[in-house]
Amino acid sequence: GAGVSQSPRYKVAKRGQDVALRCDPISGHVSLFWYQQALGQGPEFLTYFQNEAQLDKSGLPSDRFFAERPEGSVSTLKIQRTQQEDSAVYLCASSLWDAYQPQHFGDGTRLSIL
Amino acid sequence: AQSVTQLDSQVPVFEEAPVELRCNYSSSVSVYLFWYVQYPNQGLQLLLKYLSGSTLVKGINGFEAEFNKSQTSFHLRKPSVHISDTAEYFCAVSHYDKIIFGKGTRLHILP
Numbered sequence: 001g002a003g004v005s006q007s008p009r010y011k012v013a014k015r016g017q018d019v020a021l022r023c024d025p026i027s028g029h030v031s032l033f034w035y036q037q038a039l040g041q042g043p044e045f046l047t048y049f050q051n052e053a054q055l056d057k058s059g060l061p062s063d064r065f066f067a068e069r070p071e072g073s074v075s076t077l078k079i080q081r082t083q084q085e086d087s088a089v090y091l092c093a094s095s096l097w098d099a100y101q102p103q104h105f106g107d108g109t110r111l112s113i114l
Numbered sequence: 115a116q117s118v119t120q121l122d123s124q125v126p127v128f129e130e131a132p133v134e135l136r137c138n139y140s141s142s143v144s145v146y147l148f149w150y151v152q153y154p155n156q157g158l159q160l161l162l163k164y165l166s167g168s169t170l171v172k173g174i175n176g177f178e179a180e181f182n183k184s185q186t187s188f189h190l191r192k193p194s195v196h197i198s199d200t201a202e203y204f205c206a207v208s209h210y211d212k213i214i215f216g217k218g219t220r221l222h223i224l225p
Contacts, residue, residue, distance in 0.1 A: 004157070033212070042118075042204050042215035043158070056211050091157055099211050100146050100165070105157030 002026070004106035006092050012112045013082050021077045021109045025094030032075050033103060034067055035091040043091050048099070049075060079111075087113045116141045116209045120216035127195055128224045135190040135219045137205030146208035147188045149179055152218075153201045161203075164188065175199070197223045 005024040035043035045059040051072035069075040093103035150158040162173025
């Protein structure tokens with residue numbers, strides 16, 4: 001498609017379960033970003049890929065969070081042993097080259113941990 | 115460290131009236147600044163960006179913003195709002211390989 005696609009749009013999981021969130025960036029976009037948006041807050045940076053290389057993962061809140069982009073296109077954000085505080089909207093964005101260029105956002109995955 | 119402060123969490127304004135959404139940033143280096151809009155249950159859409167050059171930046175949907183280096187501000191303005199402008203607006207600043215977002219301002223359009 002023409003835009004950034006995220007799946008699933010909604011995910012409900014029980015505390016302790018593992019979840020995987022998928023992001024399909026715009027074709028040809030080199031950079032891919034993951035953000036976490038808590039209710040009523042602005043997005044907060046999680047991690048950044050340039051092609052398949054994860055150049056910055058400083059925003060990942062704990063070692064339960066893991067992201068990959070093995071072929072430099074689709075990316076997966078995995079959260080292990082989910083906790084209630086992981087409930088948020090997870091946004092993916094891509095840009096043609098780097099963070100100084102406009103980022104194109106997907107509609108996000110709303111994760112609810114029961 | 116860079117940060118962004120959006121001074122108003124909510125701004126009510128009558129339809130067809132002008133509006134200004136305030137944003138201040140802190141940075142020790144030159145910055146790139148952005149305004150994004152988020153409609154309910156959607157991702158963020160770029161309204162406008164300041165990278166360099168003219169301090170008055172025009173964006174989509176009739177919005178514009180003015181970069182003021184001395185006041186470290188990047189306020190967003192629109193001369194006449196429409197009901198369709200109801201949304202959350204985020205100011206953001208670049209920081210190396212990431213973008214730092216403010217907490218957002220919710221724009222309420224009153225009939």
